[in-house]
Every structure is written in structure tokens, then in C-alpha cells.
Amino acid sequence: MTVKVGDELPTFTRETGFANWNRYAAVNDEFVPIHMDDAAGEAAGNGGAFGMGNLQWAYLHNMLRSWVGENGEILSIEVQFRSPNVKGQTVTAKGVVTAVDGDVISLDVWTEQQEGTKLAPGSAKVKMGK
Amino acid sequence: MADSNISEAMKAAVGTETSRSTSYPISESDIRKWAMAVYWPEKAPAVFTDPAAASKTVHGRLVAPEEFNPFAWSAASNELLLKGGASSRDGNNPDNSELALGIPGPGLKFMLNGGMICEYGVRMGVGDVITSTNSIGEYSEREGRLGLMLFSRGVSTWVNQNGEMVKRTSSTLIRY
Numbered sequence: 001m002t003v004k005v006g007d008e009l010p011t012f013t014r015e016t017g018f019a020n021w022n023r024y025a026a027v028n029d030e031f032v033p034i035h036m037d038d039a040a041g042e043a044a045g046n047g048g049a050f051g052m053g054n055l056q057w058a059y060l061h062n063m064l065r066s067w068v069g070e071n072g073e074i075l076s077i078e079v080q081f082r083s084p085n086v087k088g089q090t091v092t093a094k095g096v097v098t099a100v101d102g103d104v105i106s107l108d109v110w111t112e113q114q115e116g117t118k119l120a121p122g123s124a125k126v127k128m129g130k
Numbered sequence: 131m132a133d134s135n136i137s138e139a140m141k142a143a144v145g146t147e148t149s150r151s152t153s154y155p156i157s158e159s160d161i162r163k164w165a166m167a168v169y170w171p172e173k174a175p176a177v178f179t180d181p182a183a184a185s186k187t188v189h190g191r192l193v194a195p196e197e198f199n200p201f202a203w204s205a206a207s208n209e210l211l212l213k214g215g216a217s218s219r220d221g222n223n224p225d226n227s228e229l230a231l232g233i234p235g236p237g238l239k240f241m242l243n244g245g246m247i248c249e250y251g252v253r254m255g256v257g258d259v260i261t262s263t264n265s266i267g268e269y270s271e272r273e274g275r276l277g278l279m280l281f282s283r284g285v286s287t288w289v290n291q292n293g294e295m296v297k298r299t300s301s302t303l304i305r306y
Contacts, residue, residue: 057197
């Protein structure tokens with residue numbers, strides 16, 4: 001596959017809520033009240049419980065892994081968690097190629113909710129599998 | 131409202147190595163459950179769940195997703211590197227990083243994951259034992275929609291049992 005600047009990656013999408021967050025809490029021991037309890041999320045200023053940034057992070061990795069293939073590599077990734085992932089949102093991980101330097105591909109990556117608001121924007125560098 | 135939540139002791143601590151943790155050997159079940167959670171409700175790729183399928187990849191064995199956390203529930207050892215450092219029984223205590231330094235924390239009630247920067251090395255796989263060395267990065271603060279927000283960085287370097295770098299992470303914790 002020839003990769004060029006502007007290429008968009010296949011997306012990774014999930015409906016989000018307690019069903020996702022509780023499963024993630026169970027493997028990452030992330031039983032923080034703001035992710036478990038609407039009252040705690042509201043007290044923290046977010047209108048209700050909201051999802052873990054770490055799970056947004058995982059969704060971005062899932063998208064990148066699927067694209068580079070089993071023999072590919074994620075070299076680096078950085079993300080800022082800008083907006084909370086609240087219950088009922090459809091979250092989509094997206095990416096677009098910004099540079100190709102030899103076998104190192106630079107990307108803008110982000111998660112967004114169903115209306116296109118970015119939740120977690122960032123960037124990544126990967127190598128495609130042979 | 132406090133003018134600043136960054137004490138002189140916190141400023142002086144920047145760059146200090148605070149703790150070192152060593153994981154239990156990573157098990158197939160650890161990897162499988164992690165992958166099931168992050169891909170739910172769809173099935174996780176066989177490379178994370180099926181040792182036979184994983185053995186045919188370049189890795190030759192079951193490897194973990196890059197973002198896998200082998201320290202999530204417990205660790206084989208947790209070593210505080212500073213005299214006076216203390217650990218909290220609550221892993222989600224907002225003052226944990228200062229407790230490890232043996233200094234008072236700001237005592238803020240809420241914390242958020244502000245973001246992460248991560249560079250990856252070799253993959254983690256079944257049987258690997260990971261050691262994490264953790265240090266304190268810089269503190270800063272600014273007014274946000276929820277009041278005065280404290281930003282602090284935690285820097286971790288993970289190596290495997292062969293001393294190979296697994297990842298270097300800088301995480302931003304937002305407290306308010």
C-alpha cells in the first residue's frame with residue numbers, strides 16, 4: 001500500500017456509556033467516582049459521569065493497530081483530553097496522514113463525538129507492517 | 131480561592147524520581163481481558179486472544195496492546211525511592227504524587243487525565259516482567275472553566291526483564 005499525505009485512516013467507532021467504562025475500569029482498576037457515578041461527575045463539573053481518557057487513548061491505538069497491521073508499529077502518540085466523553089455519545093477515532101518520511105508516517109489523530117466535536121486531539125508516528 | 135496550589139516543596143521536587151514498581155509476569159488472561167474490554171462489544175483481534183494465531187505473527191507469541199497496563203490491580207513490588215515518601219491505599223487519591231515525595235499535597239478534590247505523550251519501544255508479551263521508574267515533572271496552573279486548575283506531569287519509563295525500553299510516558303494530571 002502506498003501511503004500519501006492526506007490519506008484518511010479507517011475509523012474506529014463505539015457507542016459509549018457505563019457498559020464500556022465499567023469493562024475498562026475492571027481491567028485498569030480505574031474505579032474513579034467521576035467515571036462510575038453521575039452525582040460525582042456532576043459535582044466535578046461535567047453534568048454526569050464521563051468516560052476515561054485512557055479508554056479514548058485505547059480507541060486511538062485500536063484504530064492505529066488496525067491500519068498498520070499486525071507487523072506494523074506504533075512508534076509514538078500524544079493526545080490531549082479536551083472534552084469529556086459523556087454517556088450516550090458515539091465516539092469515533094480518526095486519523096489523517098500529515099507526512100511520510102521513509103517508512104515513518106506522521107499522523108494527526110483524534111477522537112470526536114457524533115456531532116464532530118473533538119474530544120481528544122493529538123498526533124502519532126507509525127510504521128506500516130511489511 | 132488559593133492564589134496558588136504549587137508550594138515551594140512541590141517546586142523543589144520537580145525532576146525527582148519517586149517510585150519504582152515491578153509487575154507480576156504478564157499472563158495470557160491479563161492480555162485477553164484487556165483486549166476484550168477495549169474492543170467491546172466487538173471481538174478483540176485473535177493476536178491478543180489466541181496464542182496459536184499470535185505465534186504466526188512477527189512477534190511469535192501473544193503480545194499485549196501497546197497501551198496495556200501490567201500495574202493496574204497490583205504489582206510484585208512498589209518501592210518508594212525517597213525517605214519520608216508514603217503510599218496511599220487509594221490509588222486514585224489526587225495527592226498521591228506528593229505523598230510519594232513525602233510532602234503535603236495541594237488537597238484538591240477532583241482530578242482529570244489531561245493528556246499523554248508516549249514513545250514506544252519493544253512490545254510487552256506473555257511472561258514479561260515490567261519495571262516502571264516514575265518521576266515528577268513540572269507543575270503549572272491556570273484559570274479554567276472550573277476554577278484554578280493545577281497541571282502536573284508524571285514521567286514514567288518502563289523496561290522489561292531484559293532491560294529493553296518498553297515505553298516512556300509523560301502524563302498530565304489536572305487537579306481542581
